[in-house]
Amino acid sequence: MHVVIERTSPTPIYLQISQQLRQSILDGEPPSGAKLPPERRLAKLLGVNRTTIVNAYRELAADGLISGQVGRGTVVIFGARDADAAADVTAWPRVNGQHPLDNGASTLDGDFNDGSTRSRQSSVPWAQLFTAVTDVMDDPLLRDAMTVSARPDVIRLATGIPAPELYPIDAIRQIFDQALDNAGSTLLQHTPTEGYPPLREQLAGWMERQAAIAGASVVVEPNQIVVVAGSQQGLYLLARTLIDPGDLVAVESPTYLGAAQVFRAAGARLMPIPIDGDGMQVDLLQDLLPRRRPKLIYTLPTFQNPSGTVMAMGRRLRLLDLAARYQIPVIEDDPYGALRYDGRALPTLATIDRAEGRGNVIYLSTVSKMLFPGFRIGWISGVKPVIEQVTLMKQLVDLDTNALAQRAVCAFFERGLLDEHLALVNRVYPQRRDRMLEALRQRAGDLISANRPDGGIYLWCRLNEGIRVRDLLPEAAREGVIFAPGESFHVDAASGRGRFDIRLNFTLPNDSELDEGIRRLSVAIQRLADRLDPAAHASATRPLTPIV
Numbered sequence: 364m365h366v367v368i369e370r371t372s373p374t375p376i377y378l379q380i381s382q383q384l385r386q387s388i389l390d391g392e393p394p395s396g397a398k399l400p401p402e403r404r405l406a407k408l409l410g411v412n413r414t415t416i417v418n419a420y421r422e423l424a425a426d427g428l429i430s431g432q433v434g435r436g437t438v439v440i441f442g443a444r445d446a447d448a449a450a451d452v453t454a455w456p457r458v459n460g461q462h463p464l465d466n467g468a469s470t471l472d473g474d475f476n477d478g479s480t481r482s483r484q485s486s487v488p489w490a491q492l493f494t495a496v497t498d499v500m501d502d503p504l505l506r507d508a509m510t511v512s513a514r515p516d517v518i519r520l521a522t523g524i525p526a527p528e529l530y531p532i533d534a535i536r537q538i539f540d541q542a543l544d545n546a547g548s549t550l551l552q553h554t555p556t557e558g559y560p561p562l563r564e565q566l567a568g569w570m571e572r573q574a575a576i577a578g579a580s581v582v583v584e585p586n587q588i589v590v591v592a593g594s595q596q597g598l599y600l601l602a603r604t605l606i607d608p609g610d611l612v613a614v615e616s617p618t619y620l621g622a623a624q625v626f627r628a629a630g631a632r633l634m635p636i637p638i639d640g641d642g643m644q645v646d647l648l649q650d651l652l653p654r655r656r657p658k659l660i661y662t663l664p665t666f667q668n669p670s671g672t673v674m675a676m677g678r679r680l681r682l683l684d685l686a687a688r689y690q691i692p693v694i695e696d697d698p699y700g701a702l703r704y705d706g707r708a709l710p711t712l713a714t715i716d717r718a719e720g721r722g723n724v725i726y727l728s729t730v731s732k733m734l735f736p737g738f739r740i741g742w743i744s745g746v747k748p749v750i751e752q753v754t755l756m757k758q759l760v761d762l763d764t765n766a767l768a769q770r771a772v773c774a775f776f777e778r779g780l781l782d783e784h785l786a787l788v789n790r791v792y793p794q795r796r797d798r799m800l801e802a803l804r805q806r807a808g809d810l811i812s813a814n815r816p817d818g819g820i821y822l823w824c825r826l827n828e829g830i831r832v833r834d835l836l837p838e839a840a841r842e843g844v845i846f847a848p849g850e851s852f853h854v855d856a857a858s859g860r861g862r863f864d865i866r867l868n869f870t871l872p873n874d875s876e877l878d879e880g881i882r883r884l885s886v887a888i889q890r891l892a893d894r895l896d897p898a899a900h901a902s903a904t905r906p907l908t909p910i911v
């Protein structure tokens with residue numbers, strides 16, 4: 364559910380909100396039976412007065428789309444099935460202001476009070492029909508963050524997107540023109556499911572060069588590569604290929620939430636392994652392996668999302684030894700490895716594994732963070748049986764990856780444009796990282812601490828003084844800034860881990876947005892700190908563990 368407020372629009376804000384909610388409800392999202400956020404909370408998230416939301420909800424109630432009930436909050440009472448029939452709900456005949464399908468009842472009750480199974484207007488019990496997969500996406504904190512993120516007045520520090528003003532648009536235009544002129548009719552057909560062959564060659568060569576930069580030597584064959592529609596699709600294909608319901612998957616804690624969701628959607632149970640400043644605590648994994656045999660180990664050893672940590676070389680070697688000893692495959696997710704600003708590159712797990720003649724690591728990367736996410740081009744590299752299975756799975760999903768985008772990415776590699784672009788962003792991004800760190804230090808240095816990652820695009824920060832992220836989020840929304848909540852990166856939600864952590868992206872905002880974003884965030888943090896009751900404060904204050 365996204366609501367965008369146009370403050371310069373002549374349409375009153377309450378009507379803007381009700382109109383957008385109305386459209387979403389007609390589109391079936393949120394579905395009948397779903398609860399809308401409480402008025403006070405939505406008001407905070409959207410940065411408006413509570414009365415504005417009260418008025419917006421009144422409009423929707425008058426349209427017969429929602430109903431307020433004591434003890435249950437505001438519930439959608441209109442099913443997606445009716446959207447066509449009710450293209451204009453306001454025009455529906457009304458009896459004394461009541462919806463004719465209400466059967467005289469003024470609130471949901473009887474058949475409809477289970478809140479999930481039936482809508483008054485649809486005979487199909489939609490909520491019962493959806494697969495369990497959508498449940499794994501249900502993270503209220505993240506949903507709130509996404510709602511706030513859609514506001515045009517909000518500075519987005521939550522999303523991991525490369526700096527848009529640096530996108531090489533002229534080069535892309537030229538590449539597309541040339542490709543369409545030279546090969547338009549073939550380009551607009553299918554490519555092999557495994558990917559456009561010259562791109563597979565380029566990607567194999569890129570992996571070899573990256574290994575060389577890290578002082579290692581490895582041979583990667585093009586047939587060890589499958590091009591995928593972003594590494595998110597790669598994760599999905601791997602999950603569908605390797606995970607049966609009930610399988611255990613070891614993941615770092617915190618970890619990339621998009622991967623955790625995909626694994627859960629495939630029916631996996633997740634086994635969190637905490638990280639420290641040197642990445643996954645492999646000794647803890649080692650202790651668990653004899654008792655709990657995971658089917659897979661998923662790791663982000665280089666500039667981990669969200670924490671920015673790099674797995675130390677010793678741990679890389681031990682992890683690979685364990686994987687070999689227990690015959691467990693490792694998925695190495697590496698979107699950020701080439702975004703390095705300081706320090707020396709370590710060889711990837713895949714490189715070390717292959718150099719030792721093994722094939723236990725499945726490597727995953729993408730151009731989304733090096734270049735931009737819009738092409739949706741990523742790749743998987745692994746041994747032949749893995750590549751074959753993933754290719755079969757990909758055939759089921761989308762046959763092949765967008766040919767034009769593959770050509771364009773291939774040209775970027777062939778012409779050295781990717782290296783040029785990386786040289787540029789690797790100059791700009793550390794300046795932004797340091798600018799953000801300095802702004803945080805100056806404005807809220809006593810209330811928040813942050814790491815200084817050698818690469819990647821995020822700061823991982825810990826709030827001091829018992830300031831909880833779930834309290835900060837609505838305050839920050841009110842100020843007009845949004846971040847990624849730490850709890851969402853932990854797979855054991857009940858543990859309370861991440862309650863005081865936030866992830867800030869420093870590449871999407873330009874310098875002035877970054878300064879203003881941190882100013883707003885600091886105001887919100889300061890306000891919460893001021894409000895803390897000294898007794899609660901004392902009990903909530905924990906020893907500060909530096910996040911390095």
Ligand code: PMP
Pocket residue numbers: 523592593594595596619621663668696698728729730731736740741
């Ligand atoms: N893996 C990690 C660790 C990520 O951070 C992301 C993007 N945030 C992805 C995979 C997905 O990237 P994409 O699908 O754009 O390639």
